[in-house]
Amino acid sequence: MASPMRIRARAEGAVADVRVLMAHEMETGQRKGSDGKVVPAWFIQEVVASHNGKQVMVAQWGPAVSKNPYLQFKVKGAKAGDKIAVTWKDNKGESRTDEAAVA
Amino acid sequence: MSMNRREVLKAGGGAAVYTALASMGFFAANPAMAAWNKAAFETKSIADTLKVLGVSGTANSADVVITSPDIAENGAVVPVGVASKIAKTEMIAVMVEKNPSMMAGMYEFGANAEADISMRVKMGQSSDVYALVKADGKFYMTKKEVKVTLGGCGG
Numbered sequence: 001m002a003s004p005m006r007i008r009a010r011a012e013g014a015v016a017d018v019r020v021l022m023a024h025e026m027e028t029g030q031r032k033g034s035d036g037k038v039v040p041a042w043f044i045q046e047v048v049a050s051h052n053g054k055q056v057m058v059a060q061w062g063p064a065v066s067k068n069p070y071l072q073f074k075v076k077g078a079k080a081g082d083k084i085a086v087t088w089k090d091n092k093g094e095s096r097t098d099e100a101a102v103a
Numbered sequence: 104m105s106m107n108r109r110e111v112l113k114a115g116g117g118a119a120v121y122t123a124l125a126s127m128g129f130f131a132a133n134p135a136m137a138a139w140n141k142a143a144f145e146t147k148s149i150a151d152t153l154k155v156l157g158v159s160g161t162a163n164s165a166d167v168v169i170t171s172p173d174i175a176e177n178g179a180v181v182p183v184g185v186a187s188k189i190a191k192t193e194m195i196a197v198m199v200e201k202n203p204s205m206m207a208g209m210y211e212f213g214a215n216a217e218a219d220i221s222m223r224v225k226m227g228q229s230s231d232v233y234a235l236v237k238a239d240g241k242f243y244m245t246k247k248e249v250k251v252t253l254g255g256c257g258g
Contacts, residue, residue: 015217028225030203045139049216056216062144064199064207066180066223073210074217091139 007100009075009084016078016102018049020071020086028063044069046089051075052082078102144206149233152198152205153242158235161244164189167236169247175226178251183207184221185234187243192218194237200246201230226251 003023009016022044029041047059056075075084082102089095146152153161170184185195195218196209207224218236229250236243 028204051215054213054215056213057220058211059220060139060144060209062204062206062208064202064204064224064226066225070182070221070223072184072221074219076215076217078215 002094002096005086005088005096005098007084007086007098009078009082009100009102011078011080011102014077016051016075016082016084018073018075018084018086020049022069022071022088022096024067024069024088024090026063026065026067026069030063042090042092044088044090046087047071048087049073049075050085050087051078053085140209143209144204146205149198149200149205152196153235156196156235158242161235161242163245164236164243167234167243167245169232169234169245170221171232171247171249173248174250174252176252178226178228178253180223181226181249181251182221182223183232183249184219185236186220187218187234187236187238189218189236189238189243191239192236193239194235195220196233196235197222197224198233198235199224199226199230200233201228202226 006021009018024044025042027039027042031039033039041063043063044061049057057073080102083099084102085097085099087095087097143155146155166188168186171182175181183197185197187195194211197207198205199207208222210220212218231246231248233244233246
């Protein structure tokens with residue numbers, strides 16, 4: 001099971017600034033391991049962010065995203081106490097959802 | 104149809120099969136998620152990518168700002184931020200021209216998201232970083248050169 005994401009959401013006026021740190025290998029499928037074999041690709045393909053259950057952003061990622069991806073985005077109209085949820089899904093079909101309250 | 108899918112899954116079982124099927128839209132685990140646009144992530148040049156995305160022409164815009172270091176020491180983690188001040192921005196795509204997989208990420212925004220994102224990408228070598236913005240049906244593109252002293256795609 002994948003490790004939890006770290007989500008920080010802070011309200012700055014009418015906009016909440018959300019920072020997410022995900023735990024994922026993000027293998028490109030181009031790298032060779034110590035045995036000389038290509039390490040198969042394994043990366044997050046989709047990221048969905050929602051605010052109080054309403055979807056605000058959908059991202060599609062390629063293997064070029066760095067290991068343990070960091071993502072920052074901004075949600076309009078999010079107040080302190082509102083829920084920000086982030087879901088990712090990787091190319092092996094594994095997924096994870098975490099939620100945080102806006103501070 | 105569903106029987107076929109089961110058999111294929113049983114026979115293949117591997118991630119490759121899953122990915123292939125997923126890209127064809129067989130799996131709709133979460134209907135809110137759009138299918139991963141495999142074609143857009145496999146293109147080898149900016150022109151190809153634009154073609155796959157159905158972009159006919161792009162305009163330069165000073166309202167699209169790429170935030171990244173001019174020189175990145177470690178190509179494995181290059182911070183890249185893109186903000187668009189164009190009204191009704193629907194989508195931002197981040198591309199690294201000289202990466203083997205050019206498309207780094209595509210972001211689609213709902214009404215309550217600001218068109219302002221930051222991420223970290225890998226860069227194999229010094230390259231131009233492109234930001235493609237779709238706003239109100241029109242496309243805008245801007246680029247910024249990032250020099251990399253240590254590539255992040257080897258191993």
